[in-house]
Amino acid sequence: MNRARMRLWAGVCLGALLIVGAAALLWNRPGEAQVQLVTAPGRDAVELTIYESEDLTYAKERRNITLRKGTNLIQFSWAGTQIDPTSVQLTSISDPEKTRVKEAIFPKHLNNAIQWSVESTDGGANVVEVSYFIRGLRWHADYMMFVNSEETLLRLSGRFTLINRSGEDFEDVSARLVVGDIHLVSEKQLQESLRHLGSISSKSAAISGGRVVGRGRSSRQQAEALSEYYMFAVPGKNTLEKGWTKKIEAMDVQDIPLEVVYRYSPNERLVRRMYAFVNNAESRLGKEPLPAGAARVFMVDSKGQVEFVGSNRLEFSPVSKEIKLDLGHELAVTVERKRMDFKKMNLAYNDDGDVSHFDTEEEIRIEARNFRPESVKLELPERIGGQWEMLESSQEYEREDASSILYTIEIKPGETQVVNYRFRRIGR
Amino acid sequence: MRKLLVGTLAAAFVLAAGWAAARIGLVTIPARQDIRIKIDRNNNALVQERRGITLKQGMNRIEFSWPNMKIDFNTAQLLPLEQQETISILSVAVPPNASNTLILEVESQKPNLVPFRITYLTSGISWKASYISIADMDEKTIHLEASVAISNDTVEDYHNAAFALPVGKPFRQFIQSGETKKIVLFTAPAIPVTKTYLSDPLEYPDAAAMHYVFKNDAASGLKEGMLLPGRVRQFKKDATGSVAFVGEDVLRFVPVGDEIRLYQGPARDIEVERRIMKREQKAVKRNKKGQIVSYDTDETYRIAIHNRKLSDAPLIVRAHLSNYWEMKEHSDPYERKDAGTIEFETTVPSRSEKEISFRVEGKNLQNGYVLNE
Incomplete structure (x- = not known):
């Protein structure tokens, strides 16, 4: 286990890690007053929100930290993991009124590290939350479907698969899985947003202020995002060690009324066979949308003999939507x-x-x-x-x-x- | 770390008195004061600082150099801030093989300590604005925090410099060489927002786009004037008391009083299906060769909206028409937004379906259809 890979140190002095337990050490930044350095123990509660459409996980961890009255310098480093440095945030949970993050510094002499300058009015024990985006954690859903030999009833079992290639071990985490696409901004879009600001002309060295040109019209072609989103909470606490894949049972619903529908495909000149059911309460479903995922269909006869019917991808299905799962050609x-x-x-x-x-x-x-x-x-x-x-x-x-x-x-x-x-x- | 200096033997910024080339009469230079850095959108930084230079009576020679700095030497200037009537800058010269040195010849009528303003344009100092918004559970207000990250990739440290970005108030910051520093510019704790749903086939096909809409004004709790463009990371409070990340948008340049629309993505629970149910040509006119020269069209459109949400969905449904058209029938009232755009404002009750239909006649078309799909 490499639990300590991502650490919240309080106090790095000239590149050397501060001894845990040393609560106060003087840190001298040129041009600034001497500030206190504090140490933090390991993380307590970790919550991961893992997105489906992007390689993106929003991680939040809580730490108990002892702050000195005045300015504290807190360091967080993440060598070997895929954390987005622009996303790392520190927030005080226990005393937000009296604990203020003055600035965040990315020092030159440290890679993959951030230092927060935190002003505490009173000092003392504090619960802080460190949040960041990390890549390398993925999830997907898949389904097992069992139909009776009359093809009138369906049993639907769903599982979540979690894959941890983030380079970090996560122990006892609460995981939440978000269904659907999320809208992220590209570097190009950010550059475009600066278009209307004034620029200093190099020729004259004149300073031009921001000019009001009007808002640019956005293009949304690639924009697919989520907001009335669905989050599935993975039950209990889970340990996701790096490099491992974990499967978690998510649902198992029996006796869903099923209809078989045939549809002629003019391009193929063949008939396709589909299972149709509705994601609603009458079908014993309808509590939440079904995330997209591979579905494998089996037929179980009265003697319990199992036969593979086929497989296809179940598309994202909001509540009340009729689901049609295409099982391929029907030659009869x-x-x-x-x-x-x-x-x-x-x-x-x-x-x-x-x-x-x-x-x-x-x-x-x-x-x-x-x-x-x-x-x-x-x-x-x-x-x-x-x-x-x-x-x-x-x-x-x-x-x-x-x-x-x-x-x-x-x-x-x-x-x-x-x-x-x-x-x-x-x-x- | 090499620095932009005045009058050290390391030869950064040398002030030498005397007409002769010999560097004699070096004077002690006070610390630089009043550093102001204005950075534009292309990350060109205009640096201004104040230094006192001791001039002797007669001709003075001032050498200004900047090893390892990416200064545009055409923009480097030294100007006296006081006693301009007794000081004349006679020439500014660049020595051979020294593109990062300027030599000024300054004539002073009396010996004096004169404050000079040094100005230069350099690259290597950059800014990036970013925002965090946290929406309440009921999506009636958002908490907005604006930050800016300043990066100093020059070899200079800037102590207590006043930074000015393209918009916004200047702020003082100390930033070392090689460092990036992120500071909070302002926090608006409860901006009232309106959540809108918009179906526009050109911008958001097959979906209803959601936005939070608010104004950049004091009534919203925004007193900062124009806002810097930047990435907005959007979060929403959830039932567990935690926050969930719901996506990003770009906050574009917003003048004061104008509307800010933060895109929340397409509503996954609202499906908009647009269909042309009938399309006919009428009043076809032909030329002598029998080719069609003009015609009218009669077209029926159906827009079916499924709201699969647990709550009602107030929605604006936009349709783009072109050319000369006449509305013949419509199931719902509409508003003409411009010559080619109409909007239906409707509310689709929870877990139900609403159908909007309309029939338009396109008049005197010569080619093409009435409606752009």
């Missing part, structure tokens, strides 16, 4: 789609005698067959581009948008269903 439901009729009509001619306009009429026939032992619900999406009107349709359909319609049909085992429609497309 077939679709044959044909154009049965095509007519070109209403031709118009220009003065040169060329065709300047025409309309078309088309008839489409879709024949769907179910070779499975049970009834299936099949979705047939159809695309009709341009300006068109429906002339006849054998079934009702849902108009999804200007160029998309959807037929949903039920087919009994061994049967064939036919969808027939005729439309006119207005030419230009």
